[in-house]
Amino acid sequence: MFKPSALSDWTLFILFSAAILTMPIWLAPLGANYPDLMQKFAIFGIFAIGFNILFGLTGYLSFGHAAFLGVGSYTAVWSFKLLTMNVIPALIFSVIMAGVFALVIGFVSLRRSGIYFSILTLAFAQMSFNLAYSVLTPITNGESGLQLTLRDPRVLDAAAGVAVGRSLPSTNLFGLKMSGLPGFYICAVMLIIAFFLSMRIFRSPFGMMLKAIKSNQTRMAYTGFNTRPYLLAAFVISGMYAGLAGSLMAVTDPLAGAERMQWTASGEVVLMTILGGAGTLIGPVLGSAIIKYAENIFSAFNTSELRQIFDFMPDGLQQVSVAVSSMFVGEAWHFTLGLTFMIVVIFLPGGIMEGFRRIGGLFRRSDAKAGKVESSAAAAHS
Amino acid sequence: MDAILLQILNGLDKGAAYALIALGLTLVFGTLGVVNFAHGALFMLGAFCAVTLNRLLTISTKIKDESVTFFDAYKEVPILEAKFPTWGPVIVDYSVPLAILIAIPVMLLIGLIMERGLIRHFYKRPHADQILVTFGLAIVIQEVIKHSFGANPIPQLAPDGVAGSANVGAWFGMGDNIVYPWWRLIYLGFAMLIIGATFAFLKFTTFGMVVRAGMQDRETVGLLGIDIQKRFTIVFALASVCAGLAGVMYTPILPPNYHMGMDFLVLSFVVVVVGGMGSLGGAVLAGFLLGILQSFASMTEVKAIIPGIDQIIIYFVAVVVLLVLPRGLLGRKGVMED
Numbered sequence: 001m002f003k004p005s006a007l008s009d010w011t012l013f014i015l016f017s018a019a020i021l022t023m024p025i026w027l028a029p030l031g032a033n034y035p036d037l038m039q040k041f042a043i044f045g046i047f048a049i050g051f052n053i054l055f056g057l058t059g060y061l062s063f064g065h066a067a068f069l070g071v072g073s074y075t076a077v078w079s080f081k082l083l084t085m086n087v088i089p090a091l092i093f094s095v096i097m098a099g100v101f102a103l104v105i106g107f108v109s110l111r112r113s114g115i116y117f118s119i120l121t122l123a124f125a126q127m128s129f130n131l132a133y134s135v136l137t138p139i140t141n142g143e144s145g146l147q148l149t150l151r152d153p154r155v156l157d158a159a160a161g162v163a164v165g166r167s168l169p170s171t172n173l174f175g176l177k178m179s180g181l182p183g184f185y186i187c188a189v190m191l192i193i194a195f196f197l198s199m200r201i202f203r204s205p206f207g208m209m210l211k212a213i214k215s216n217q218t219r220m221a222y223t224g225f226n227t228r229p230y231l232l233a234a235f236v237i238s239g240m241y242a243g244l245a246g247s248l249m250a251v252t253d254p255l256a257g258a259e260r261m262q263w264t265a266s267g268e269v270v271l272m273t274i275l276g277g278a279g280t281l282i283g284p285v286l287g288s289a290i291i292k293y294a295e296n297i298f299s300a301f302n303t304s305e306l307r308q309i310f311d312f313m314p315d316g317l318q319q320v321s322v323a324v325s326s327m328f329v330g331e332a333w334h335f336t337l338g339l340t341f342m343i344v345v346i347f348l349p350g351g352i353m354e355g356f357r358r359i360g361g362l363f364r365r366s367d368a369k370a371g372k373v374e375s376s377a378a379a380a381h382s
Numbered sequence: 383m384d385a386i387l388l389q390i391l392n393g394l395d396k397g398a399a400y401a402l403i404a405l406g407l408t409l410v411f412g413t414l415g416v417v418n419f420a421h422g423a424l425f426m427l428g429a430f431c432a433v434t435l436n437r438l439l440t441i442s443t444k445i446k447d448e449s450v451t452f453f454d455a456y457k458e459v460p461i462l463e464a465k466f467p468t469w470g471p472v473i474v475d476y477s478v479p480l481a482i483l484i485a486i487p488v489m490l491l492i493g494l495i496m497e498r499g500l501i502r503h504f505y506k507r508p509h510a511d512q513i514l515v516t517f518g519l520a521i522v523i524q525e526v527i528k529h530s531f532g533a534n535p536i537p538q539l540a541p542d543g544v545a546g547s548a549n550v551g552a553w554f555g556m557g558d559n560i561v562y563p564w565w566r567l568i569y570l571g572f573a574m575l576i577i578g579a580t581f582a583f584l585k586f587t588t589f590g591m592v593v594r595a596g597m598q599d600r601e602t603v604g605l606l607g608i609d610i611q612k613r614f615t616i617v618f619a620l621a622s623v624c625a626g627l628a629g630v631m632y633t634p635i636l637p638p639n640y641h642m643g644m645d646f647l648v649l650s651f652v653v654v655v656v657g658g659m660g661s662l663g664g665a666v667l668a669g670f671l672l673g674i675l676q677s678f679a680s681m682t683e684v685k686a687i688i689p690g691i692d693q694i695i696i697y698f699v700a701v702v703v704l705l706v707l708p709r710g711l712l713g714r715k716g717v718m719e720d
Contacts, residue, residue: 061510108701115417115509116704119655123697126648130697135690263648267517274514332529338521345515346503 042187048272048284050241056279057210064125068098068239070261072246084156098243106235132258145257277353298333384559397673398573402628403650404665406621412660413614419516422647423523428629429638432481493622528640535637540565658713
């Protein structure tokens with residue numbers, strides 16, 4: 001939406017931070033200002049920003065990013081179990097762990113490009129998912145998911161003399177409990193940091209290099225650049241973002257399940273990025289917020305509520321309306337998601353941000369035209 | 383020894399399903415150059431053709447239950463069985479094989495609509511866009527099915543005549559230890575038939591010749607005055623019939639549910655890539671190969687040595703093959719090269 005010249009990066013950054021931090025206020029009229037949902041906005045925003053660094057800049061479509069999300073979650077929960085309920089070590093370890101995984105998977109996958117790359121990342125993600133369900137059960141606790149228990153050692157907490165209560169301890173930041181609004185604010189701060197880093201990457205020579213790889217990798221190779229280290233760096237960075245998002249999920253709700261790693265979860269982040277606009281700064285955050293908000297709204301409806309809404313209609317019409325609209329809401333909200341997604345890919349490949357740009361372009365062009373007419377009129381008079 | 387033979391049979395069976403789906407997938411890719419993530423949904427739609435036919439045949443009516451004598455009891459009986467007691471039950475019993483007859487025109491039509499309505503607009507778009515839009519379509523189809531059939535698997539029965547198991551070992555004089563369900567054997571034979579028919583169609587008919595020529599060099603075929611586009615559209619429809627029939631026949635083995643397409647899609651994609659994008663022989667070979675490997679990996683003896691190998695073997699093989707042979711097992715030069 002904003003070209004660097006139209007609005008300087010710093011203004012954009014300040015606006016963005018202000019918008020994120022004041023979310024509890026301005027989301028109130030939309031009925032979306034409760035912490036649970038806002039946490040999701042922030043977490044998936046981070047995930048999508050990270051994915052966008054890979055897909056938006058280099059054009060490499062990874063179908064396995066959920067694996068890093070899962071790794072992040074598991075690492076965070078283990079940090080809660082073994083070390084301390086403080087979130088700082090959990091966040092750090094998760095990012096490092098996801099980075100290591102991304103390094104290994106990226107090193108292998110990036111030997112191929114195009115659809116082969118997509119399939120390779122998909123294969124790795126499915127492998128991690130299947131292993132998490134079966135052999136790695138001692139680490140991942142299989143189907144029931146990794147949870148906190150009262151018998152966890154929590155070495156650092158024990159050393160610091162934190163009393164073990166009768167109920168499960170909650171995650172905290174030096175004593176501040178990470179539930180409700182404080183939980184949202186730590187996600188929000190992370191999102192702002194993540195956004196800032198991604199902005200710096202976009203504007204850096206490194207980011208330029210990635211964009212050049214997207215537009216013509218062969219030419220890059222001919223000019224003497226070895227593109228693979230750059231790609232690998234981008235892959236690892238975006239994996240770390242996913243790890244951060246995963247650990248924040250564990251922070252706000254300390255359990256981790258393998259289903260977070262399934263390929264449909266990877267597909268979801270692709271949807272978010274595309275819907276918002278791949279390769280733009282704000283787009284992925286916007287896309288993830290819209291999808292999570294829509295999920296929240298649409299999946300809440302059930303048939304009786306629909307019947308109430310269409311109550312004003314005559315009987316037959318009411319039944320038809322309920323039947324039709326029940327295809328889009330409640331359990332079937334994925335249908336709406338799929339349909340929206342198809343429409344976006346078909347008509348607006350650049351996502352919502354391109355839509356904004358087009359609308360903006362319309363105004364600008366008409367402005368310019370008006371200006372031209374005026375000036376020519378002035379010229380005629382003189 | 384017996385266990386190994388049994389695993390080979392198991393693998394061939396699993397491989398047959400992979401091969402059938404992968405065949406259609408790679409056919410579409412080779413002709414239209416489109417990566418179709420909705421192909422698994424076509425497999426699922428085929429399976430639900432069988433469910434629909436079964437539902438239609440067993441529309442029931444209440445009739446008096448004669449076996450209860452001391453009060454008036456009614457039981458539900460399919461109209462077909464009540465009206466035609468001689469051949470009605472047979473028809474209901476054979477609903478799965480009969481569904482093939484329904485599935486062929488239905489899938490042909492769905493394929494045509496899909497190609498003309500959506501895929502056509504994506505020839506020139508990047509592969510990423512094709513993947514994304516067909517992924518969206520797959521979600522939509524999946525949700526429509528979920529909406530109309532519910533989320534639970536709907537078991538379908540194989541005809542009574544072939545519901546039991548065959549003593550395969552005795553046929554070859556190897557003792558009675560190798561017993562295998564009849565229907566799975568039939569599925570294997572059916573898959574072979576379809577694969578063979580597809581190959582024969584492409585190899586021995588004029589239509590197939592033109593299609594193969596178009597796969598090699600689309601422009602030249604066009605310059606010869608042949609409307610290659612129309613033929614490719616038909617190929618897409620045929621590929622969707624392939625997937626649909628694979629789905630119909632698979633219903634007695636795996637009760638159809640709305641997400642079975644997605645489950646198979648990921649595996650079939652791996653199969654296609656291992657076989658080599660656009661290579662028909664490669665898809666079939668890789669399908670059977672991966673199927674057999676998977677069933678060997680799920681033997682308890684193997685699992686005792688490498689735990690969890692059964693879960694990841696296919697993906698692991700795919701990774702290795704892609705790294706060693708970039709074009710897959712039988713991939714041609716110039717297809718999907720960067």
